[in-house]
Amino acid sequence: QKEVEQNSGPLSVPEGAIASLNCTYSDRGSQSFFWYRQYSGKSPELIMSIYSNGDKEDGRFTAQLNKASQYVSLLIRDSQPSDSATYLCAGRLTGGGNKLTFGTGTQLKVEL
Amino acid sequence: NAGVTQTPKFQVLKTGQSMTLQCAQDMNHNSMYWYRQDPGMGLRLIYYSASEGTTDKGEVPNGYNVSRLNKREFSLRLESAAPSQTSVYFCASSEVDTGSEAFFGQGTRLTVV
Numbered sequence: 001q002k003e004v005e006q007n008s009g010p011l012s013v014p015e016g017a018i019a020s021l022n023c024t025y026s027d028r029g030s031q032s033f034f035w036y037r038q039y040s041g042k043s044p045e046l047i048m049s050i051y052s053n054g055d056k057e058d059g060r061f062t063a064q065l066n067k068a069s070q071y072v073s074l075l076i077r078d079s080q081p082s083d084s085a086t087y088l089c090a091g092r093l094t095g096g097g098n099k100l101t102f103g104t105g106t107q108l109k110v111e112l
Numbered sequence: 113n114a115g116v117t118q119t120p121k122f123q124v125l126k127t128g129q130s131m132t133l134q135c136a137q138d139m140n141h142n143s144m145y146w147y148r149q150d151p152g153m154g155l156r157l158i159y160y161s162a163s164e165g166t167t168d169k170g171e172v173p174n175g176y177n178v179s180r181l182n183k184r185e186f187s188l189r190l191e192s193a194a195p196s197q198t199s200v201y202f203c204a205s206s207e208v209d210t211g212s213e214a215f216f217g218q219g220t221r222l223t224v225v
Contacts, residue, residue: 008152032211043202043216044155051211088154090214098162099170100145100206100214104154 003027004091006103014111019076021106023089026070033072035063036088038105044088048074079110114138118203118217125193125224133188133220135203141215142208144186146170146178148199149219155202161186162208193224 006023013019025033032051036044048063050056050072056063062075072091076083089103116137125131137144142163147155147170157170159178167178175197177189186205190197200221204214 006154034213043219045216046213049211049213090155098208099143099157099160099168100204101157102147102155104152 002103003093003101004089004103006087006089006106008104009107010109011106012109012111013079015079015081017079019079019083019108019110021074021076021087021089021108023072023074023103024070025072025091025093027091027093028067028070029094030091031094032092033063033065034090034100035061035072035074036090036102038086038088040085076108079108081110081112084108084110116203116205116215116217118201118220121218121220123220123222125190125222127194127224129193130189130191131193132190133201133203133222134185135187135217136185137203137205137215138184139205139215140183141205142183143206143212144180145204145206145214146176146186146188147202147204148172148197149202150199158188158201193222195224198222198224 035048038044050063050065060077064073086105088105145160146158161180164183203217206212206214
Protein backbone atom coordinates (compact mmCIF):
# COMPACT_ATOMS: atom_id res chain seq x y z
CA GLN A 1 0.00 0.00 0.00
CA LYS A 2 1.36 3.39 -0.98
CA GLU A 3 1.58 5.92 1.81
CA VAL A 4 -0.41 8.48 -0.17
CA GLU A 5 -2.93 7.28 -2.74
CA GLN A 6 -4.86 9.04 -5.48
CA ASN A 7 -6.95 7.94 -8.44
CA SER A 8 -4.92 8.58 -11.58
CA GLY A 9 -7.92 9.70 -13.62
CA PRO A 10 -8.38 11.31 -16.00
CA LEU A 11 -11.20 13.17 -14.32
CA SER A 12 -13.22 15.10 -16.88
CA VAL A 13 -15.56 17.92 -15.88
CA PRO A 14 -17.36 20.53 -17.98
CA GLU A 15 -16.32 24.16 -17.75
CA GLY A 16 -18.01 25.87 -14.81
CA ALA A 17 -18.56 22.64 -12.85
CA ILE A 18 -17.03 21.61 -9.53
CA ALA A 19 -14.04 19.27 -9.76
CA SER A 20 -13.48 17.01 -6.76
CA LEU A 21 -10.09 15.41 -6.23
CA ASN A 22 -9.44 12.90 -3.48
CA CYS A 23 -6.45 11.49 -1.66
CA THR A 24 -6.03 8.98 1.17
CA TYR A 25 -3.03 8.40 3.41
CA SER A 26 -1.86 5.54 5.56
CA ASP A 27 -0.03 7.23 8.44
CA ARG A 28 -2.64 8.20 11.02
CA GLY A 29 -0.26 10.56 12.80
CA SER A 30 0.50 12.68 9.74
CA GLN A 31 0.32 16.40 10.38
CA SER A 32 0.22 18.38 7.18
CA PHE A 33 -0.94 17.99 3.61
CA PHE A 34 -0.42 19.82 0.38
CA TRP A 35 -2.01 20.02 -3.05
CA TYR A 36 0.28 20.77 -5.97
CA ARG A 37 -0.70 21.49 -9.55
CA GLN A 38 1.56 20.37 -12.37
CA TYR A 39 1.15 21.38 -15.98
CA SER A 40 2.62 19.10 -18.62
CA GLY A 41 6.39 19.55 -18.85
CA LYS A 42 6.51 21.88 -15.85
CA SER A 43 7.45 21.52 -12.21
CA PRO A 44 4.84 21.18 -9.43
CA GLU A 45 3.54 24.37 -7.84
CA LEU A 46 1.74 24.60 -4.51
CA ILE A 47 -1.91 25.63 -4.59
CA MET A 48 -3.15 24.67 -1.11
CA SER A 49 -1.88 23.45 2.23
CA ILE A 50 -3.98 22.15 5.12
CA TYR A 51 -3.06 21.08 8.65
CA SER A 52 -6.30 20.94 10.67
CA ASN A 53 -9.51 18.98 10.31
CA GLY A 54 -12.14 20.79 8.29
CA ASP A 55 -12.16 23.05 5.28
CA LYS A 56 -9.77 25.69 4.06
CA GLU A 57 -10.81 27.99 1.26
CA ASP A 58 -8.70 30.09 -1.08
CA GLY A 59 -10.52 31.64 -4.00
CA ARG A 60 -12.01 28.88 -6.15
CA PHE A 61 -10.12 26.21 -4.24
CA THR A 62 -11.21 24.42 -1.06
CA ALA A 63 -9.09 21.83 0.68
CA GLN A 64 -10.72 19.42 3.11
CA LEU A 65 -8.99 17.26 5.70
CA ASN A 66 -10.56 14.43 7.69
CA LYS A 67 -7.95 12.89 9.95
CA ALA A 68 -10.30 10.28 11.40
CA SER A 69 -10.96 8.87 7.92
CA GLN A 70 -7.45 9.69 6.68
CA TYR A 71 -8.45 11.51 3.57
CA VAL A 72 -7.76 14.85 1.97
CA SER A 73 -9.72 16.39 -0.84
CA LEU A 74 -9.51 19.39 -3.14
CA LEU A 75 -12.57 21.06 -4.63
CA ILE A 76 -12.22 23.40 -7.57
CA ARG A 77 -15.31 25.54 -8.14
CA ASP A 78 -16.19 27.11 -11.48
CA SER A 79 -13.61 24.94 -13.24
CA GLN A 80 -11.79 26.58 -16.14
CA PRO A 81 -9.88 25.03 -19.04
CA SER A 82 -6.74 26.52 -17.49
CA ASP A 83 -7.30 24.21 -14.50
CA SER A 84 -6.54 21.22 -16.74
CA ALA A 85 -3.42 19.73 -15.19
CA THR A 86 -2.24 16.93 -12.93
CA TYR A 87 -2.97 17.49 -9.24
CA LEU A 88 -0.57 15.94 -6.77
CA CYS A 89 -1.46 15.27 -3.16
CA ALA A 90 1.45 15.25 -0.71
CA GLY A 91 1.77 14.64 2.99
CA ARG A 92 4.37 14.99 5.68
CA LEU A 93 4.11 11.53 7.21
CA THR A 94 5.26 11.16 10.79
CA GLY A 95 6.54 7.67 10.08
CA GLY A 96 8.86 8.94 7.39
CA GLY A 97 11.12 11.35 9.21
CA ASN A 98 8.97 14.29 8.16
CA LYS A 99 9.84 13.88 4.50
CA LEU A 100 7.31 14.93 1.88
CA THR A 101 5.58 11.97 0.22
CA PHE A 102 3.51 12.31 -2.95
CA GLY A 103 0.64 10.39 -4.44
CA THR A 104 0.66 9.40 -8.09
CA GLY A 105 -1.42 12.41 -9.12
CA THR A 106 -4.86 12.85 -10.69
CA GLN A 107 -5.14 14.22 -14.20
CA LEU A 108 -7.96 16.75 -14.50
CA LYS A 109 -9.46 17.75 -17.85
CA VAL A 110 -11.86 20.67 -17.98
CA GLU A 111 -13.86 20.53 -21.19
CA LEU A 112 -15.43 23.44 -23.02
CA ASN B 113 14.63 35.49 -7.22
CA ALA B 114 16.13 32.18 -8.37
CA GLY B 115 14.59 29.77 -5.82
CA VAL B 116 15.73 26.23 -6.71
CA THR B 117 18.05 25.86 -9.68
CA GLN B 118 18.83 22.54 -11.35
CA THR B 119 21.42 21.79 -14.00
CA PRO B 120 21.35 20.49 -16.65
CA LYS B 121 17.79 20.73 -18.00
CA PHE B 122 18.27 17.94 -20.53
CA GLN B 123 20.79 15.12 -20.77
CA VAL B 124 21.27 12.02 -22.87
CA LEU B 125 23.57 9.33 -21.52
CA LYS B 126 24.74 6.00 -22.82
CA THR B 127 24.26 2.95 -20.63
CA GLY B 128 27.12 2.71 -18.16
CA GLN B 129 28.07 6.39 -18.23
CA SER B 130 28.07 8.44 -15.06
CA MET B 131 26.83 11.93 -14.37
CA THR B 132 25.96 14.32 -11.57
CA LEU B 133 22.80 16.39 -11.40
CA GLN B 134 23.33 19.66 -9.59
CA CYS B 135 20.83 21.50 -7.41
CA ALA B 136 21.17 24.76 -5.53
CA GLN B 137 18.66 26.79 -3.52
CA ASP B 138 18.91 30.35 -2.30
CA MET B 139 16.03 30.29 0.22
CA ASN B 140 18.17 29.24 3.19
CA HIS B 141 16.16 26.03 3.55
CA ASN B 142 17.42 23.22 5.71
CA SER B 143 15.80 20.31 3.85
CA MET B 144 16.44 19.26 0.27
CA TYR B 145 15.03 16.43 -1.82
CA TRP B 146 15.57 14.53 -5.04
CA TYR B 147 12.53 13.02 -6.75
CA ARG B 148 12.06 11.19 -10.00
CA GLN B 149 8.85 11.32 -11.99
CA ASP B 150 7.75 8.63 -14.41
CA PRO B 151 4.43 8.40 -16.25
CA GLY B 152 1.68 7.16 -13.92
CA MET B 153 4.06 6.95 -10.95
CA GLY B 154 3.86 10.42 -9.47
CA LEU B 155 6.89 11.82 -7.67
CA ARG B 156 8.99 9.17 -5.99
CA LEU B 157 11.58 10.19 -3.44
CA ILE B 158 15.13 9.07 -4.22
CA TYR B 159 17.07 10.70 -1.38
CA TYR B 160 16.53 13.55 0.97
CA SER B 161 18.60 15.65 3.32
CA ALA B 162 16.84 16.97 6.40
CA SER B 163 19.73 19.30 7.17
CA GLU B 164 23.29 20.01 6.17
CA GLY B 165 25.46 16.99 6.83
CA THR B 166 22.65 14.41 6.79
CA THR B 167 21.22 12.31 3.99
CA ASP B 168 18.65 9.50 4.00
CA LYS B 169 17.30 7.06 1.47
CA GLY B 170 13.87 7.52 0.07
CA GLU B 171 11.61 5.12 -1.79
CA VAL B 172 13.86 4.40 -4.81
CA PRO B 173 17.55 4.96 -3.88
CA ASN B 174 19.16 2.08 -5.78
CA GLY B 175 21.60 3.22 -8.44
CA TYR B 176 21.98 6.72 -7.01
CA ASN B 177 24.22 8.54 -4.58
CA VAL B 178 23.88 12.02 -3.13
CA SER B 179 26.05 14.67 -1.57
CA ARG B 180 24.86 17.55 0.57
CA LEU B 181 27.80 19.79 -0.23
CA ASN B 182 26.66 22.65 1.99
CA LYS B 183 23.36 24.18 3.02
CA ARG B 184 22.67 25.46 -0.51
CA GLU B 185 23.68 22.51 -2.67
CA PHE B 186 22.49 18.91 -2.99
CA SER B 187 23.78 16.82 -5.87
CA LEU B 188 22.57 13.49 -7.26
CA ARG B 189 25.01 11.11 -8.92
CA LEU B 190 24.36 8.21 -11.24
CA GLU B 191 27.48 6.06 -11.18
CA SER B 192 26.54 3.69 -14.02
CA ALA B 193 23.43 4.83 -15.82
CA ALA B 194 20.80 2.29 -16.88
CA PRO B 195 17.81 2.69 -19.23
CA SER B 196 15.53 2.25 -16.18
CA GLN B 197 16.86 5.58 -14.92
CA THR B 198 15.33 7.42 -17.86
CA SER B 199 13.06 9.87 -16.09
CA VAL B 200 12.44 13.48 -15.14
CA TYR B 201 14.33 14.42 -11.99
CA PHE B 202 13.20 17.17 -9.66
CA CYS B 203 15.10 18.77 -6.84
CA ALA B 204 13.13 20.49 -4.09
CA SER B 205 13.80 22.32 -0.86
CA SER B 206 11.81 23.24 2.21
CA GLU B 207 12.11 24.28 5.78
CA VAL B 208 12.23 21.40 8.21
CA ASP B 209 9.01 22.06 10.13
CA THR B 210 5.93 19.98 9.34
CA GLY B 211 3.94 22.84 7.85
CA SER B 212 6.46 23.86 5.26
CA GLU B 213 5.78 23.46 1.57
CA ALA B 214 8.45 22.28 -0.83
CA PHE B 215 9.68 24.46 -3.68
CA PHE B 216 10.75 22.73 -6.86
CA GLY B 217 13.40 23.27 -9.47
CA GLN B 218 12.52 23.21 -13.15
CA GLY B 219 13.49 19.56 -13.58
CA THR B 220 16.08 17.58 -15.52
CA ARG B 221 14.91 15.34 -18.33
CA LEU B 222 17.35 12.43 -18.50
CA THR B 223 17.38 9.81 -21.22
CA VAL B 224 19.62 6.75 -20.97
CA VAL B 225 20.09 4.87 -24.24
